Amino acid sequence: MKKAFFFITLLLGVIFVWTISVDGYKGISQEKFTDYLASIFFIDSATEASLRQTFHEAKEKNDKVKVLIVPGHDDISWGTDFRGVKEADLTVALGEELHGLFKENSLFEVKISRTSAGHDKELDLYIEGNKQGILDFMKVQKSKMGELIDSGKIVFKIVVEHATSTSRTIQRLYGINKWANENGYDLVIHIHFNDYAGRKKSATGKYSGFSVYVPEGNFSNAKGSRAVGESIFKRLRGLYPVSNFPNEGAGIIEDQELIGVGAYNTLDGAGILIEYDYIYEPILVDRKIRNEAISDYALQTYLGVMDFFEPSRINSDMATAYLPYEWNRNLFEGTRDPDVLSLQAALMREGVYPPAGFSRNDCPLTGAFGPCTERAVKAFQKKYNLEPVGQVGPKTRAKLNKIYGI
Numbered sequence: 001m002k003k004a005f006f007f008i009t010l011l012l013g014v015i016f017v018w019t020i021s022v023d024g025y026k027g028i029s030q031e032k033f034t035d036y037l038a039s040i041f042f043i044d045s046a047t048e049a050s051l052r053q054t055f056h057e058a059k060e061k062n063d064k065v066k067v068l069i070v071p072g073h074d075d076i077s078w079g080t081d082f083r084g085v086k087e088a089d090l091t092v093a094l095g096e097e098l099h100g101l102f103k104e105n106s107l108f109e110v111k112i113s114r115t116s117a118g119h120d121k122e123l124d125l126y127i128e129g130n131k132q133g134i135l136d137f138m139k140v141q142k143s144k145m146g147e148l149i150d151s152g153k154i155v156f157k158i159v160v161e162h163a164t165s166t167s168r169t170i171q172r173l174y175g176i177n178k179w180a181n182e183n184g185y186d187l188v189i190h191i192h193f194n195d196y197a198g199r200k201k202s203a204t205g206k207y208s209g210f211s212v213y214v215p216e217g218n219f220s221n222a223k224g225s226r227a228v229g230e231s232i233f234k235r236l237r238g239l240y241p242v243s244n245f246p247n248e249g250a251g252i253i254e255d256q257e258l259i260g261v262g263a264y265n266t267l268d269g270a271g272i273l274i275e276y277d278y279i280y281e282p283i284l285v286d287r288k289i290r291n292e293a294i295s296d297y298a299l300q301t302y303l304g305v306m307d308f309f310e311p312s313r314i315n316s317d318m319a320t321a322y323l324p325y326e327w328n329r330n331l332f333e334g335t336r337d338p339d340v341l342s343l344q345a346a347l348m349r350e351g352v353y354p355p356a357g358f359s360r361n362d363c364p365l366t367g368a369f370g371p372c373t374e375r376a377v378k379a380f381q382k383k384y385n386l387e388p389v390g391q392v393g394p395k396t397r398a399k400l401n402k403i404y405g406i
Helices: 002-023 032-043 048-060 087-102 121-129 131-150 166-184 222-237 287-309 340-347 371-383 395-404
Strands: 065-071 110-114 187-194 212-214 252-255 270-278
Touching: 002 121, 002 395, 032 065, 032 131, 032 252, 048 065, 048 222, 048 287, 048 371, 065 087, 065 166, 087 110, 087 187, 087 252, 121 131, 121 166, 121 252, 131 212, 166 187, 212 222, 212 287, 222 252
Parallel strands: 065 110, 065 187, 187 270, 212 252
Antiparallel strands: 212 270
């Protein structure tokens, strides 16, 4: 499929050059020129069908689906932070978990751009050794996109305002796109945690939830990216609230500006950028709870990708790293630990968490036993004819362990 895309693009380019040579560049109309430019610039490079064909060939011909995982930021530019927790540390931990899941599957060839030990050496050497080539690549793509915007073929739009990146980060991200194109990567997954401008660094913010960014619909990789993004979104939505930040409420956002999904049409493979909840959310504050959450974020992402490639395997009972679980002690208001996190996941499976009248943004998974959990425990107890005391005692533990125990 990658070779077919290359030859189609080459053929269109030859036709374009031949047409100009016949008509004469000065004689060709601006409209005709931009039509040709659009036809070459936006030829499909990653579609549902092409990605699934690659997966089929991996199964039938011992080929591989190539996946690149890009944990956002690094030790120099760590993104956002909250009370000592840096985004770059969270993204690399999640990236390593996700990398491990893909690596266990022989159908995938997976690479991670950064681990806790540092940046990938192969990528680093490429980016450092090709600075001018990356800059030229970026300029050419921007110029082509600019012509199409000026001609009205593409409408430039900003759906969500993004933080400004440093020149170093911008060059690195475009370098990753160029390297991924040259090495035939089918899927690139960028990992981030959310925040918003104006929040005081030590204060909990007012927004919550996750979002999945994909390229805008005209981009060459848009069709395949959207399909994979929808699959990941469905998995994450099974446990986590969708972002309630303005214009993120749909959960899946088409974007023209994010380099990770292919700004200026710079990425051939499917590109997904996931904002896994806001940096200050309770589930990320406590280390033990955070580690459990990161494992589940990775699992849901991996399962979402697998759901896309094998739709027949989708199961309405959503797997989670939080369950099965064995509860060995009583739980009550004020308790904060992984026991409560798994309790909340079990109550969610039971359809009683969040409690009636509350949304997932009101009552997300937190690992903290508060009013939301108390109400949900009472509903669970009523459901199974237990005394609705709002605490997890021996009888409630026994019921939970019978249904969700190891």
